[in-house]
Amino acid sequence: METMKCLTFLSLLFVCSALLSVANGKRRRRQQSNSMLLNYEKGKTSWETRGLNQIQRAASRVPNQRLAKNIILFIGDGMGISTVTAARILGGQKLNMPGEENMLKFEQFDDVALSKTYILDRMTADSAASATALLCGVKTNYLVIGMDGEAVYKNCTETERKSQKLDSVLEWAQAAGKRTGIVTTARITHATPAAAYAKTPSRNWEGDSAMSKSDAPCKDIARQLVEDNKDINVLLGGGRQFFIPNYVIDPEIKRVDGDQRQDGRNLITEWIGDKAQRGVNHNYVWNRDQFLAVDGNNTDFLLGLFDPSHMDYDMDRLEHGPYSEPSLSEMVGKAIDVLRKGKDGFFLLVEGAKIDHGHHANRPEKALYDVLAMDKAVDVAISKTDFQDTLIMVTADHSHAFDIAGYPSRGSNILGLVKTPAGPVVAEDEMPYTILQYSNGPGYSLPRRNLFNIDMSNGAKQFPSGIPLSTETHGAEDVSVYARGPMSHLVQGVQEQTYFAYVMAYAACIGPYATGKNNKDCRSGHKL
Numbered sequence: 001m002e003t004m005k006c007l008t009f010l011s012l013l014f015v016c017s018a019l020l021s022v023a024n025g026k027r028r029r030r031q032q033s034n035s036m037l038l039n040y041e042k043g044k045t046s047w048e049t050r051g052l053n054q055i056q057r058a059a060s061r062v063p064n065q066r067l068a069k070n071i072i073l074f075i076g077d078g079m080g081i082s083t084v085t086a087a088r089i090l091g092g093q094k095l096n097m098p099g100e101e102n103m104l105k106f107e108q109f110d111d112v113a114l115s116k117t118y119i120l121d122r123m124t125a126d127s128a129a130s131a132t133a134l135l136c137g138v139k140t141n142y143l144v145i146g147m148d149g150e151a152v153y154k155n156c157t158e159t160e161r162k163s164q165k166l167d168s169v170l171e172w173a174q175a176a177g178k179r180t181g182i183v184t185t186a187r188i189t190h191a192t193p194a195a196a197y198a199k200t201p202s203r204n205w206e207g208d209s210a211m212s213k214s215d216a217p218c219k220d221i222a223r224q225l226v227e228d229n230k231d232i233n234v235l236l237g238g239g240r241q242f243f244i245p246n247y248v249i250d251p252e253i254k255r256v257d258g259d260q261r262q263d264g265r266n267l268i269t270e271w272i273g274d275k276a277q278r279g280v281n282h283n284y285v286w287n288r289d290q291f292l293a294v295d296g297n298n299t300d301f302l303l304g305l306f307d308p309s310h311m312d313y314d315m316d317r318l319e320h321g322p323y324s325e326p327s328l329s330e331m332v333g334k335a336i337d338v339l340r341k342g343k344d345g346f347f348l349l350v351e352g353a354k355i356d357h358g359h360h361a362n363r364p365e366k367a368l369y370d371v372l373a374m375d376k377a378v379d380v381a382i383s384k385t386d387f388q389d390t391l392i393m394v395t396a397d398h399s400h401a402f403d404i405a406g407y408p409s410r411g412s413n414i415l416g417l418v419k420t421p422a423g424p425v426v427a428e429d430e431m432p433y434t435i436l437q438y439s440n441g442p443g444y445s446l447p448r449r450n451l452f453n454i455d456m457s458n459g460a461k462q463f464p465s466g467i468p469l470s471t472e473t474h475g476a477e478d479v480s481v482y483a484r485g486p487m488s489h490l491v492q493g494v495q496e497q498t499y500f501a502y503v504m505a506y507a508a509c510i511g512p513y514a515t516g517k518n519n520k521d522c523r524s525g526h527k528l
Contacts (some may be wrong), residue, residue: 068486068507069345069389078356080399087371089414098411106394109482111491124476128203128395131195135168137501146199156218159201172511173347179339185311186353189221197229207242226267230231234335238307243267251385288324296337313366314373329377336384359400362443362462391485399475401439415457436467441472
């Protein structure tokens with residue numbers, strides 16, 4: 001027995017030693033890589049060479065003035081400039097670089113602008129009003145989707161009487177004969193994706209379970225999607241609960257969710273029935289294994305609802321089994337396969353929604369890994385399309401109360417403490433502080449947490465915030481817009497958020513540029 005215990009102990013000791021050796025090896029390789037890079041950067045020559053090359057590239061660039069056959073809009077929900085910077089550093093550190101010198105795929109686009117995100121009645125936007133501005137080209141009020149500033153929040157009668165329903169870029173594209181799709185890691189009825197197709201005075205009316213009898217004649221968002229938007233070719237995301245009736249057991253949670261439909265309708269069955277009646281190839285899926293089995297090249301319509309509510313953070317996803325979910329890049333790849341069959345091109349909206357959710361919870365690791373997941377999806381979109389005929393834009397709907405602070409040494413773990421070669425930097429209370437911080441949210445603690453010897457690079461840990469709130473708030477600063485492809489040179493300067501809807505319309509001569517003098521002027525501005 002003693003011999004067995006001794007052998008077990010020695011085995012464990014060997015495993016621990018091996019794991020420690022691997023970790024130390026990775027650390028040494030990263031330190032060596034960092035040292036080499038920093039030494040290379042110390043002299044004048046490397047920066048001068050870099051500057052001259054960048055100027056030569058910029059000066060020789062000719063704007064792409066072709067007509068955009070395809071448009072892909074990526075919205076990183078809550079992906080403010082500080083979030084992009086932190087994700088850039090994290091992405092570089094995952095490649096054993098210091099991190100700061102890294103570039104995300106979408107940061108390598110030639111054209112960049114700033115977008116002013118305020119909405120009609122708030123300095124700081126919510127996703128409903130800001131997505132309406134981006135997709136419909138009109139600013140509106142807090143919590144309103146697809147309607148102008150006359151809409152009265154949660155007042156269906158007044159809104160129907162006073163306000164104007166807005167058409168989106170997706171609807172402009174459909175009117176021009178293009179195929180259309182929406183991909184999101186949120187509920188497909190959530191604020192950002194809903195702005196592409198819904199018109200409602202309340203973003204919270206995702207299903208009829210959220211509405212009262214007095215809210216009639218307004219339709220809930222899920223019902224609008226299935227009844228009024230039958231020609232959207234690809235719908236991938238979460239939010240299954242708003243499509244199935246309250247007597248159907250959800251296949252994933254094995255019970256009835258309280259937010260399932262109250263009207264007895266099964267909107268998934270209705271969606272399937274409509275496609276069968278029209279004689280088009282269609283698929284409905286609810287997990288990754290089913291999704292991967294779909295042949296996008298032989299599918300006309302694809303509906304995937306992968307969770308009763310929002311989909312998982314990318315770092316928490318299951319890869320296989322009945323509860324698995326596809327990655328954002330997998331969904332984008334399949335969506336493009338379905339959409340690119342159309343002779344007149346396509347419009348695709350892609351939302352990286354979980355960036356926003358991670359920030360609201362003061363969990364930056366989750367948010368930043370979802371930025372990297374969206375960046376990977378951007379790379380897939382680049383690989384599956386042609387620069388000559390596809391406009392790709394990447395932006396955010398709003399920012400967050402999120403910051404990168406202190407004076408950490410170059411290459412410091414972006415998810416760690418502010419450190420220099422002398423060790424952790426302490427504040428006036430003699431305790432260290434994190435590089436990433438929130439001005440408000442659930443991470444608030446009084447007295448302040450002592451973070452010595454605590455590994456903050458764990459998605460389950462909340463980072464510190466300055467003001468106690470149950471959920472962190474959005475930020476009001478401008479967000480960046482990145483573009484490549486036809487007419488991407490229009491993405492420049494500091495612009496109203498509404499401007500970018502018209503960039504997409506002009507690039508493809510759709511919507512307000514589809515007919516008449518506007519169409520003539522639009523086409524004369526392109527190299528057809």
